Amino acid sequence: MKYKNFPMVPRVVFGRGSFSQLNEILMPKRKNSEAPFIFLVDDVFENNKKITSQIPTLFNDQIIFIPTEEEPKTDQVDVLVEKIRNESNEIPSGIIGIGGGTVMDLAKAVAIMLTSTGKTEDYQGWDLVKNEALYHVGIPTISGTGAEVSRTTVLTGPDKKLGINSDFTPFDQVLLDPELTNGVPKDQWFYTGMDCYIHCVESLNGTYLNAFSQSYGEKAGELCHEVFYDGNLSEEESQDKLMMASWHGGMSIAYSQVGVAHAMSYGLSYLLGTRHGIGNCIVFDHLEEFYPEGVAMFKKMKARFGIELPTGLCANLTDEEFDTMINVSMGMEPLWENACGKNWKDTITPEKLRSLYEKM
Template structure:
């Protein structure tokens, strides 16, 4: 029996205001004065002095503001890497991602591709990366995706939506400062929080479940219930707990896997550009036959917070478009195997997937 020997984030700081320690954390990692740190920052913070004035720029360091309106693409990674390499005279000291899952995934992918030849699309898959990434730091400003802790960075390529899954992907350092999530709009807070909740349900009901993933999944699920169904949490407490739930949810799937909702939402995202959090919610809403308890609780959460879950987004698709989504989804073999076991193909046929997508 061979057990997975997977990497964890070696260093993490947690606490309100811990973002202020970024300078003291990264300064010793500077290679030389001509090797800049590159800060990839969600462009919602452009002009937000409360956050941007605390980014510790020195020498040739640069801030690149990036829109998170679309899911990260392999082509976007390639152009960022080219820009960074052309402007860094003596190497790059590190990549610091400040934002939600999209920005964190881009930061992980860029840090890998600076040290690996070719195009990002050639590394979509499992364990294809040859050389270690440059030093990279994750600073989440949104809680739920688990991107701060995972060994993947999910990218939409020309042919598929699939992560660069490798031992070199995880951040070298993460700063968990719940204060940074204070201005997240309510709908986005919910959709991204549900990404974490769905991680837990898929991990805890999957065939890959073990004591390691269960311990993290149980903790994250309990926190999600307190946050989304509880009544007496202060704002600060809710922010702290959701950041911890995101971390634990990410750890839970690190040693197991996600399932049906993620496999199907990748199809939506690839074809329609649906953002990951809301895509998971749209799919999960229709998965009562696979996750009866989890979906029932999800519907309670939606109702309690008066959240709109879009419907009818597949109503106008033709057969070739359904086929594209189904192909992307069926390509995610480990997710289906975790959800339904070795014989998953007997349960999930193309017709079955099409009928589920038609409900969305």
């Protein structure tokens, strides 16, 4: 098919305090008392009674707290799936991910793998999933990645960091409650929020741009400006708007692609484990030649919130390590093609990437 027939999240709730409705939302989806709901929850909430007391567990439902120091891995998904299979006689009623991009991506992957055979790494790529996933629900607690709307779940496997991109990946239900983002540390708020801003810049300045992506990208960009630059917003308005910016930013790249910052930050992440939001910021800060206006605005936003990015990440790397990063990055062909056009290899050479990485 020339034009992608894109699945979207079929149901979404938006509203401050809407998390308290989770029970009503899940009840009709409960298959029977033996088929539990499995709640994957960011472990930052483990001792947060306000959140945990509202998770509507019944019968054999399970809450599994997920550490998020590291981004999700394929073998972590395999372990979770095995644990869930072993501990329940029936296939669960559904998987609910409550957290940031890390936990939402894990929830998507677990829901896919509970109805698929083999190992998670076998499904990294495009349209390799053949069976419908288990009912799965995404509930973001930090805004920016767009993982709540996207058709992918980004996982690090034994030999690549690549998403499971499939029609079965998007959530069946999303619950957007901006109050859940209370308590996000300022630096992390900025890094994950900038992931959204960078999605807009990369999509709006890409060769894949079309009216569909543009309409979402422009809206997301406008909301990011209000939140991070010139809006005089209350805390609540800022939370509400950033949650919707993330949604629109995710929709914008759905029908287009990201670009240089993402391609290079995948390299950093693969070699050094640098996390997505901060990695994108570190790279984007040096991309004036690709995105002059976007980077100038980014620097103003950074200054407004007193954000200091780490430096010297690549100071002591060996030639071999540089080559690993460069290979991972150059392997992201659609991203480069979107950013620099069909002939991207004329300008994006290993030497060029090395000179950029050396600045970081």
